[in-house]
Amino acid sequence: MAMLEVKDINVYYGAIHAIKGVSFEVNEGEIVTLIGANGAGKSTILKTVSGLLHSRTGSIAFQGENIAGMAPHKLVGKGLAQVPEGRAVFLRMTVEENLEMGAYTRPNSELAPHLDRVFEQFPRLKERRKQVAGTLSGGEQQMLAMGRALMSSPKLMMLDEPSMGLAPILVDQIFGIIQTLHQSGTTILLVEQNAQMALGVADRGYVLETGKLVSSGTGTELLKDESVKKAYLGG
Amino acid sequence: MHLFSILISQIINGLQSGAIYALVALGYSMVYGIILLLNFAHGDIIMVGAYAVWFSMAHLGLHPIPSMLLAVAASTLLGVLIEKLAYTPLRSAPRLSLLITAIGVSFLLENSFQLIFGAGAQTVPNLISGPSLQVGSVTVSFSAMLTILVSVICMAGLTFLVQKTKLGKAMRAVSENMSAAQLMGISLNRTISFTFAMGSALAGVGSVLYLCTYGQASPTMGSMLGLKAFVAAVLGGIGSLPGAMIGGFAIGLTEALVSAAGLSVWKDGAVFAILIVVLLVKPTGLLGKPMVEKV
Numbered sequence: 001m002a003m004l005e006v007k008d009i010n011v012y013y014g015a016i017h018a019i020k021g022v023s024f025e026v027n028e029g030e031i032v033t034l035i036g037a038n039g040a041g042k043s044t045i046l047k048t049v050s051g052l053l054h055s056r057t058g059s060i061a062f063q064g065e066n067i068a069g070m071a072p073h074k075l076v077g078k079g080l081a082q083v084p085e086g087r088a089v090f091l092r093m094t095v096e097e098n099l100e101m102g103a104y105t106r107p108n109s110e111l112a113p114h115l116d117r118v119f120e121q122f123p124r125l126k127e128r129r130k131q132v133a134g135t136l137s138g139g140e141q142q143m144l145a146m147g148r149a150l151m152s153s154p155k156l157m158m159l160d161e162p163s164m165g166l167a168p169i170l171v172d173q174i175f176g177i178i179q180t181l182h183q184s185g186t187t188i189l190l191v192e193q194n195a196q197m198a199l200g201v202a203d204r205g206y207v208l209e210t211g212k213l214v215s216s217g218t219g220t221e222l223l224k225d226e227s228v229k230k231a232y233l234g235g
Numbered sequence: 236m237h238l239f240s241i242l243i244s245q246i247i248n249g250l251q252s253g254a255i256y257a258l259v260a261l262g263y264s265m266v267y268g269i270i271l272l273l274n275f276a277h278g279d280i281i282m283v284g285a286y287a288v289w290f291s292m293a294h295l296g297l298h299p300i301p302s303m304l305l306a307v308a309a310s311t312l313l314g315v316l317i318e319k320l321a322y323t324p325l326r327s328a329p330r331l332s333l334l335i336t337a338i339g340v341s342f343l344l345e346n347s348f349q350l351i352f353g354a355g356a357q358t359v360p361n362l363i364s365g366p367s368l369q370v371g372s373v374t375v376s377f378s379a380m381l382t383i384l385v386s387v388i389c390m391a392g393l394t395f396l397v398q399k400t401k402l403g404k405a406m407r408a409v410s411e412n413m414s415a416a417q418l419m420g421i422s423l424n425r426t427i428s429f430t431f432a433m434g435s436a437l438a439g440v441g442s443v444l445y446l447c448t449y450g451q452a453s454p455t456m457g458s459m460l461g462l463k464a465f466v467a468a469v470l471g472g473i474g475s476l477p478g479a480m481i482g483g484f485a486i487g488l489t490e491a492l493v494s495a496a497g498l499s500v501w502k503d504g505a506v507f508a509i510l511i512v513v514l515l516v517k518p519t520g521l522l523g524k525p526m527v528e529k530v
Contacts, residue, residue, distance in 0.1 A: 052414050076420030088415035090408050092524075101408050104401070105420035152420065 001064055003028045003156055003187055004049070008058035009068075011041075011048050018044050019055070020211040026156065026189050031182050033190040033198040033219070035232060036208030042191040043085045045208075046160050049189075050082045051075055062156070077105045081154035085161055087145040091134035095125050098133050098144055102151030118147040121177070139170035146177065150186075157181065158189045163197060175201055195232035199223045207232075240372040245495035246488065251379040251448065253487020254386035258441040259464035260471065260479035261393060262314075262434030268410040268474040269430045270326075272333050276317055276340035278461015280435050284310040284442030285452035286348060289357045299362045307439035314435025315428050323424070341458070348454040356453035359446050382444045389440055390480050393433065397476060406430055410474070459503070466510045472523020481521060485509075 002025035011019035019041050026032045034042050047053040049060055051072035060068040062080055081102075090098050096115070103114050119126035122143045128136065133144060142162055149157055159178065163171040175197055182188050182201075192198035199205050202219040207228055215225065222228050259281060266274045287309040291302035321340050325333050365377035397403035408416040409426045417423060445460070446452065467486040471478025489509065490502040498505075513520060 050418060052417065071422070072414075072417040073420045073422045076418070082418045084415055084418060088412050088418075090411045090415070092411055093404070093407060097404055097407075100401070100404060101416070101419045101421070104405065108401075148419070 002026060002061075003063060004189065005061040006045075006049065006058070007060075009045070009048055009055035009060065010057045011044055011053055011055050013044075018211050019048065021058075022208075022211070022213055023058070024206050024213065024216070026187060028155075028187055029182075029185070030203045031178070031188040031190060031201055033192055033202040033205045034208055035192055035195040035198055035205055035222075035228075037232070038193060039210075040208040041211045042193075042208055043160050044211075046082060046085075046158050046189070046191055049158065050080065076152050076154075079153075079155035081149040081152050081157050083142075083145045083149045083157065083159045083162060086164065087138075087141045089133045089136075089141050089144045089148065092132060094130055094132055095136070095144055096129040098148050099125075099151050102148035105152060114151050114153065118150055121150070121180070122147050139166055139173070142166060142170070142174055143177070146174075146181075150181070154186065156187045156189060158191070160191050161193060162190075163192060163194045171197060195228065196223075199228075237372075242495060243373045245491040247373070247375055247379055248494075249488035249491030250484060251382045251487070252490060253484035254383050255441045255444050255460070255483075256464045256467045256486050257480045257483025258386055258389060258437045258444070259460060260467035260483045261390070261476060262438050263465055263468040264471070264473055264476055264479040265406075265430050265434045267468070268476075269406060269427055270322070270333075271330060272322065272337060273465070273473075274434075275334070275337040275461065275465075276321075276344060277314075277434065277438060278457035278459075278464065279341050279344040280310050280314055280317075280438040280457070281442040281445065281460055282348065282452065282454060282457035283313055283344065284439040285359070285446055285456065286352065286357070288362070288443060288446055289359045289452045292359065293357070303362065303443045306443055307436055310439030310442065311432050311436040314431045314438070318428060318431040323427075341461075345454050345458065352454065354454060356451045356456075359450050359452060361450065362443070362447050378444075378447045381447060385440065385444060389437060393437070394476065396433070402426070402429060463503075463506050466506050466513075468520075470509055470513050470520055472520030474524070475520070475522040478520055478522035 004026040007023045008021050009019055010021055022045060034045060036042050044053060048055050051070050054069055059066050062078060067075060090101065099115060099118060100111065103111055124140055125144060125147055133141065136144060162174050166174065178188060178190065179201055190198055190202065199219040199222050204218050205222045206216045207214050207222065259277065262277050263274060266272055284306040287306035288302045291297040291305050292299065317340055321336050322333060325336060363381065367377050368375040368380060397406060405421045405426050408419065408421060409423060413423065463486055464483065467482035468479050470485060471482030486506055489505055493502045493505045
């Protein structure tokens, strides 16, 4: 049984049919990536899985339970965490408060050990723990968004374009962290426009074009695929 | 010396009414901060609180203290009820629909209270009495001391709650980014209801303090009080809690000083002139942050 099984979802923005019958799955322990151009519907799919948007059809099963239509705040407790598009850290709250919000569904007694673990992973955040998140750099905000998602000890972590707007050296760093998280047992669903990087770390990938899945395969397969190369990897 | 003591007494009067404006302005700002609604029914919650005191004393024969607690409870409940019945169904509607609904709720409350209890004012017997304070030639009434003290305690309590508790932090998270807050596991419904409950409880405390000084409840008492508190919230920067506190005291002091200058007919005008000036010169208010449109 797959950890996350998305079957035939159709999502609309008003009259616009944004996601057209998409199905995919993420198995426990995998890094799976959804790649595609801007506006292909990658973020829409993540938002649908996390309950912010709803599909008119199909099902979304997380660890065997149908979660389609469930309120987003109920999913965190089930082990699903999302690092949202554009980071979406709470800019007027401190680094530590942001992390506390990540552990909102956990009992207070777990807060300190979780904080220690995240600070170990992201020493920079520890230095800045009392600082307001709005004063952090883009890379630091991305680390905060990831640390915040980790605070709930998720089984599945979904990342929405973690490389967006970051300098190449930071992108490398962020992808290094994703691999470390994966090695420590977190299953990862990664949405990326940076297909090269994403396919490089992913076990499997799906290619999305204007709301439809057009191909899928292992990371290495897709990296070698001629049409993928042409469309996303600069020939 | 005589002039000086008049000035000091007027400043104390200003702080007293300002404290009430501040409590009410906090409710405006909290609700605006979280769902971007100017809750024009907020002033009427004070009216309902005042009637609750009057009703429990005159008709239920309760002692002032339980009557006052009952009034705070009734205001809190009413605030949450309005949110659940009138605003929750409109959460994804345009903001204008929400604003018009708030005005509708305000009319509904004012008119139904006129229908039930009549349009005239009800007199509430002296709620609490105590010794006044004599400092030189200035007398500070017991109700003034009580009003200022209780308001400051409420404001300190609210500040602690919003800054330090888990629920308060959740409120700030929701007010900053609703969808990210949901992804943290924060329930929107619970957090928004809690915000209305806190704001309305403060309005309830405001209604009790109002009665301690003025001793009268009428169906339309909330509209002017609410509007002035709204001006206070805008002056301080709507959405900012310290701003609402500063704005409240500033409006109270303005009124008192305009009266002290012998222009008491102009005191309402002065308050609304402040609104116009703020909107023209610094629409974000003293402590407000410029709104960034979320994409």
